[in-house]
Amino acid sequence: MEGGAAARPPHTADWQVRLRVTEDGDHTRAHAVLDTGSSLLEADAEAHRSAHDPAVPVIGDELAVGRALLDLGHRLVQAGSVAAEASESARRRDGE
DSSP: OGGGOOOOOOOOOOOEEEEEEEEETTEEEEEEEEEOSSOEEEEEEEEEOOTTSOOOHHHHHHHHHHHHHHHHHHHHHHHHHHHHHHHHHHHHHHHO
């Protein structure tokens, strides 16, 4: 323990991701929900099969879910950035 500071136990958290995939003909929709235990983040995405592509449903599922998860990731990074900026603003305000 450097500087006499007591070591803190590591922070752990269990987050849940739920995915719903709906296919209707050549159109696939995915809805992703991240539940952090204290908040929910949601994202939606779609995939459309071209008439020239083979009718393989798993491809549409993968594309729609991948896009929804990418959007969810972007939303999570944005939320973290906003929270970090607010924390920094509060720290500066309290330090003045």
